[in-house]
Amino acid sequence: MKTETYEVQIGKLLEQLTLEEKIGMIHGAGLFRTEGVERLSIPPLFFSDGPMGVRAEFADNEWRNTGTTDDFVSYLPCNSAVASTWNRELAGEEGRVLGEEARGRGKDMILAPGINIKRSPFCGRNFEYMSEDPYLISELVVPMVKGIQQSDVAACVKHFAANSQETERLWVDTKVSPQTLEEIYFPGFRAAVQKGGVHAVMGAYNLLNGEHCCTSKKLLNGTLRRDWGFDGVVVSDWGGVHDTREAAEAAIDVEMEVTYDFDQQYMAEPLLKMVRSGEISEALIDEKVRNILRLMFRLHMIGEKRETRKTGTYNSREHQDTVLKIARESVVLLKNEEECLPLDAKKVKRVAVIGQNAAAIHSNGGGSAEIKALYEISPLLGIKKLLGGNVKVEYAPGYYIPGKEAQGSVNWQADSTKKDWGKTSEEAEVSDETKECRKRFREEAVALAKECDTVIFVGGLNHDFDSEGYDRTTLTLPYEQDALIGELLAVRPDTVIVLYAGSPVAMPWNEQAKAVLWSYYAGMEGGTAIAEILFGKENPSGRLAESFPKDANDCPAHTIGTFAKKDVVEYKEGVMVGYRYYDTVDTPLYYGFGHGLSYSRFVYKYMTVRPVTASAETGGTMDAPRYELAVTVKNDSLRAGKEVVQVYVAPKERQDDRPAHKLCAFEKMELMPGEEKTVTLLLTAAAFSVYDEKQHAFAEKMGSYEIEAGSSSRDIRLRWEREHFLSHPGR
Structure with missing residues (x-):
């Protein structure tokens, strides 16, 4: 007997589904799930963030963590780190690990990878994205998507499209020409669909040329479905739908929300009433359900191959080894005068490791990219592990970070779609107490540097600045780090500078520094990779996937692209994004696109x-x-x-x-x-x-x-x- 095709089986299931059951399948019935239809053996869809690992378990109807010790996962290098490897195979390996861990945690869709263009260095979510260049993104997203989907898990590329800022993130209208969209902002998504076979696409929060991306007929019905032939599932960003009719008529299949009144979502009871009254055709609902069922067949959630669905796993030793391999190739050696690096572990006796990022943990921040990591090796731990007990490694925080008030038990996401959300992240006004602490921390660090034979500074940004919901306003390093670096270089000109961040920062001391090492958030083994490169156990091979401007005013997004008003931004720079602009007008840069040194010549x-x-x-x-x-x-x-x-x-x-x-x-x-x-x-x-x-x-x-x-x-x-x-x- 010939096996029926998916489409035939989907047609038969649609005939058996009631309108109420169909509506239940196309909107959230929990914070990270839809409703299933038990009588027809149709399961719910379970989603999870995110790009750096599978997120902790949340209550079904409350932003409250419910996991105990069972939802720790591997912490993967961020997409910026993956892009800096310039290695297609490693991008596929990152995807494979992410897919296996998502399936191991029982997820059907992982909300990754993020592939928006790094248009401005200020965007708070830049660390989640890959590059300023559409070709590099296209070449890396395809193996990453394929790697994820090996485990019967849907990858969900995001955020479609032209989503390059967090300020006014749900209401900003980005004005972009068709040529710019096709040449810069679409290629990564097009490659994911047509070459990667991605199963899902997430709509962006912003408006694009006057239409909200999550319900844009031009973007979803036209570009994505008609032009690219996408027949997978389109998911809204959480809270990205704003109108029932728009959602019904647009080619979006699942509405998700950050609030808990699931029956009142636009594609829930309001849509049900409009279909019953004849205002909206049930055929539109059928098409959305058809796409969902097709996805379920592809993931072996339903149908004859249901028993063959892969089980996945998480926290395996092999995953940890793969994370380390990716981290090693993601680190970028920006500068190395007088062969300052690598350091000789046999010759150092007393090492000063200075800077808060040397001991910081980054896995638990950044917004929806936050995860519950099984472990995270900091640079300080990595250095101590590598050098062992015969070398004295001493740590000084160097710069002071004021404490934050506790946010309480309510997750930030519960408020994240309100009108005034999406702001800039700036340091609070510096109090006299903070000034005194910073002065004392600096003095202690400089004194330690004078006493040691090797000095390593580890600074940069953290997830107070690299975070969903916030944009930076300056390239300047926070917490007066530049002053500290200047003093360290004055007493120890051979101080090695190591920076962690999700996008470029100002380096006013760059001419004085002999060695500068750059790392994005490189996952649970990031500190191990940093130590190995510092001491020559590994040869750096990372290359920048974005340009490092000296002045934000040189960035075309800010000098040419403009805010017409508070919630409208015009991408007037067109295709002149990143190095395409900088190299054309010969803009002075700290480091150019693709730059990275090696210990080899x-x-x-x-x-x-x-x-x-x-x-x-x-x-x-x-x-x-x-x-x-x-x-x-x-x-x-x-x-x-x-x-x-x-x-x-x-x-x-x-x-x-x-x-x-x-x-x-x-x-x-x-x-x-x-x-x-x-x-x-x-x-x-x-x-x-x-x-x-x-x-x-x-x-x-x-x-x-x-x-x-x-x-x-x-x-x-x-x-x-x-x-x-x-x-x-x-x-």
Whole structure:
């Protein structure tokens, strides 16, 4: 007997469902679940945040933790850390671990990954996102999604779309041109859908060109469903729906909320009444339920393969090893003058570790990214573990952080969708007591630094600043850290600076520092990775996935993009985001996109470029190959290391509103001492295409181009050009 297709079985289930049962399936019946239909063996859908691990268990109808010792999980590197590995395989491994842990905790959908563009360094959720570059995001989100979904768990990419700030987060209307959307803000989501096969998409809180994203017909019915062919489930962000009719007519399938009156959600009783009265067609509800049932078949929640659904696991030793592997490749060595690093563990006898972030725990903050980590290795612990008992490691906090008042038992999310939510995060007015404490902490730290043979400062941001619901207002490090760093460098010029943060910070002391190491929130083994790199047990191979500007006023989001009024922001910079702008106008930066040093030295020797003919299947698509590059690199050092070969395409005929170049290919390669290796990369039609608003499609632009290969967007080692270089070889 031939097995019935999903669609046939879905049709039969729809015929048996009552209207009330259908309505129960399309809105929250608990804070993180929908309603099932027990008589038809249709289970509820269980959701969980988030991007850095499966969140703690909450009560069904109250923001109160209910887990005891059973909901501790692995704390994974944040998406910014994953992006800084520039490693597709590791992105897939991060996804695999996240999917296995979500399924192990009994979840059906993990609300990850976050892939919004890092448009401004001020966005409080930047640590949850990957990069300022849409191509890099697209290349990493696909393996991450596939990794998650190996475990019969749905990945849910978020937040769709153009969601780049927390200020006025539910009510800000982002005005973005079609070309900018297609070239900058859509590619990651499009790749997740069409190449990653993602099962779910979360709508964003903000409005896009006048429509709330969660109920936008243009965005959901048009772009996502019609243009990209998405047939999975669209979930609202919690509290992102504001109108019953809009929700019914838009291609959103599940409404979720932060409040507890589930029956009064827009897609609950109000929708039921409108269907019964004939104001809204039941066919619209059927389509939403159809998408949900299709998801359940795909996850083996229902149907013949229900007994084969994967069980998952969490807190396995293998997961911890994988987290460490990712953390090691995420750390970025920004500066290393006079070969200050690596430190020699055999020569140090007394080490001063200074700075609150040396001992801080970050897993339990950041908003919905917070998790209940099984453990977290701080840099201080990592250093002490590595050096052992023969080296005296002494800690001083260095800078003072005033205590916070207890927030009580009510979770912040209960208030997070109110009109005045979504603010800026600033330091409170400094009291005389705080001033005195900071002075004393600084004096103690500097005194310790004078006494020790090695000084390591660990500072940066924390989740008071990198957090959902808040945006920063300045690049300046909080808690007067710059003053402390300046004093440490004055007495110990070889002080090693280590910074933890989710997005760029100002470094006014950068010229004086000899060694600067950067880490995003790198998970439960982040401190181990930091220690291993500091003392040379590991060779740093992370590369920045965003530019580090010296002044926020240089950022195009702030110099060109404008607030027309309090709740309207115009993305006037268009496609000139991040390095596309900075490199075009030659803006002074601390460090450019793609930058990262190694303890090895890599020499770029040759590049050859040859045209290739696309196959009949791909000839007319953006993925059609146009040129094959062979780049030869040599490790001209005595140490094995990893280099990221980055390829940029630069049009010779420049236009004011177009970037000087853009990333179009990359590959991470490992080379042994003295080894010479050639890596092959493909440039597709997308490398030579722009979005034509009149044609409503991408079009290849014929003309002269320069192909650049290098170690960052500002460290181009090889160039290849041809006077009449055409993007249509063989035509």
